[in-house]
Amino acid sequence: MTVELQRYLHMVAGxxxxxxxxxxxxxxxxxxxVRPVLEKVVTDxxxxxxxxxxxxxxxxxxxxxxxxxxxxxxxxxxGDCCSRACRDPPELQFFLNDMPGNDFNSLFRSLDAQRKKTAASxxxxxxxxxxxxxxxRLFPERSVHFFHxxxxxxxxxxxxxxxxxxxKIHLNEGNIYLRTTTSPSVVKMYQEQFQKDFLLFLKLRSKELVFGGQMLLSFLGRKNNNVFDGDLNHVYGLLGQALQSLVLEGIVEKARLDSFNLPIYGPSIDEVVAAVKQSEVYDINHIQLFESNWDPYDDSEGDFVGDTVQSGINVSKCLRAVMEPLLVRHFGEYILDELFERYAFNVAKHLEREKTRYSVIVVSLRSKP
Ligand SMILES: C[S@@+](CC[C@H](N)C(=O)[O-])C[C@H]1O[C@@H](n2cnc3c(N)ncnc32)[C@H](O)[C@@H]1O
Incomplete structure (x- = not known):
């Protein structure tokens, strides 16, 4: 991992x-x-x-x-498992992991508040x-029962x-993620990076899992195999367009935009399965893909967005909380308000044409004996 990412990859603190x-x-x-799958995995x-x-x-x-x-x-x-089986409960040791820049202080403050509410039983x-x-590697060998x-x-x-x-050369000019104008060689680089990383992750965790331990992973992916036809292409494409409009008005230098790409990749289920098979160390217990409206506050099922302007704002706030530290590092803080206002507008326009959803891949894996 580059020092750059080590330091600046974290969500907005506080x-x-x-x-x-x-x-x-x-x-x-x-x-x-994912909760029903989580309940099953923990019980198992x-x-x-x-x-x-x-x-x-x-x-x-x-x-x-x-x-x-x-x-x-x-x-x-x-606790429920133990009550059903009339057994004494085990002790639970949780490790909460994130990058060093994560706001662990806030997290542990809220944990303290929650602890006071947990039943003594x-x-x-x-x-x-x-x-x-x-x-x-994060843990000693064979020491973890369940990764999430x-x-x-x-x-x-x-x-x-x-x-x-x-x-020196900007290979994905004008884009910040994969778009139809991205060259096949850049697409291949992203795909290979994902395969390499995911395989590495699987192998590292398999050393750390006890025999019979399990993992439950959910992450953004895409519904079909066409690498340009996923929701992340749209979500980040619209952010790229907002940045381009700042370039056109001279607020951001073109070279700044051309040298910025997101270290993210949304795989298809086939790509995930291929990496798991290649690792040779897990059986897939369960794999599914579900969709989730872009607007986190839109819980409706149909293909109609009631208030596209409000949805644009909601999507924009959600993405800002995730991307702000990386964007500030590369472009400077001064563009943020303007950028996310333009992004909210772009999303609202997009949602007028089509209601789009994120694709989330859920996979539960058991380490092979
Ligand atoms: C969108 S947040 C999800 C947080 C939380 N799991 C949730 O569901 O709300 C993604 C988190 O993954 C962390 N992350 C990304 N790459 C990581 C890595 N290589 N090692 C540890 N954490 C990482 C980010 O710092 C960020 O806090």
């Missing part, structure tokens, strides 16, 4: 208006959707292994409330923060080398 903590309903909805792991201390890790936990929901879900499900639990990239990661694995360990900020 609990202010633009913070990730206040703008993570999209990711919370994904956790609600606990029933199969019956550890005295169950070690659980959330990778890419960030600083909002979602990781705390995860912690309380695991406590509740394990629940299994005893201990929570530790674990800064570091999940593309490195939500909305994080679409982040690459780094941009493909040829696309990094200091490379």
């Amino acid at each position: 609990e202010g208006e633009n913070s990730y903590a206040q703008n993570s309903r999209l990711q919370e909805k994904a956790m609600v959707e 792991v606990y029933t199969a292994l019956s550890p005295r201390t169950m070690v659980v890790a959330d990778l890419g936990c960030s600083s909002g409330p979602n990781t705390l929901h995860f912690v309380s879900d695991v406590i509740r499900v394990t 629940m299994p005893p639990h201990y929570v530790v923060g674990l800064p570091g990239s999940f593309y490195t 990661s939500s909305y994080s694995l679409m982040w690459l360990s780094q941009l493909p080398k040829e696309l990094q900020v200091n490379s």
Whole structure:
């Protein structure tokens, strides 16, 4: 991982208006959707292994409330398992992992508040923060029973080398992610980076998982195999357009935009399955893809967006909470308000034409004996 990403890849800290903590309903909805799978995996792991201390890790936990929901879900499900089986509960050891720039202080402050609300009858639990990239070894061998990661694995360990900020030629001019104007060689670089990273992640975790341990991963992907036809192409395409409009007005230098690319990749289910098979160390228990409206506050099912202007603002706030640190690092803070206002406008226009949804891939894996 580049030093650059180590330092600047994190969500907006604190609990202010633009913070990730206040703008993570999209990711919370994904956790609600995945909860039945989570309950099954936790039950299976606990029933199969019956550890005295169950070690659980959330990778890419960030600083909002979602990781705390995860912690309380695991406590509740394990407690219920034990009550049904009339067993004494195990102790639970949680590791909350994210990049070193993550706002662990806010996270642990909110954890403290939540702890006071947890029923005394629940299994005893201990929570530790674990800064570091999940593309490195994080745990001793065979020490973790259950890994969880939500909305994080679409982040690459780094941009493909040829696309990094200091490379002399700008290979993806005018774009910040994959668009129809992106050359096939750049598409291949992104795909290869994803395969390499995901495979590395799988292999690292397989060393750390106890035999019979499981992983539950949810991340942004795409519905079909056409690499240009995913929602991330639209979501980031519209952000790229907002940046281009700032270039046209001389607010941002063209070279600044041309040298910026997002270290993100939304894979198809086939790409995920291919990497899991290549790793040779997991059986796939469950794999699915579900869709989620771009606007985190739009819970409707149909193809109609009631208030496109408000939805544009909601989508923009949600993306700002995720992208702000990276954008500030590259372009400077001064563009932020203007950029996200233009982005909200672009999204509203897009939603007038078509209601679009994110595709979220959910996969649960069991380490092979
Ligand atoms: C969108 S947030 C999701 C947070 C949380 N899981 C949730 O559902 O709300 C993605 C998180 O992944 C973290 N992340 C990205 N790449 C990472 C890496 N290589 N190692 C650890 N964390 C990473 C980011 O810093 C960010 O906090």
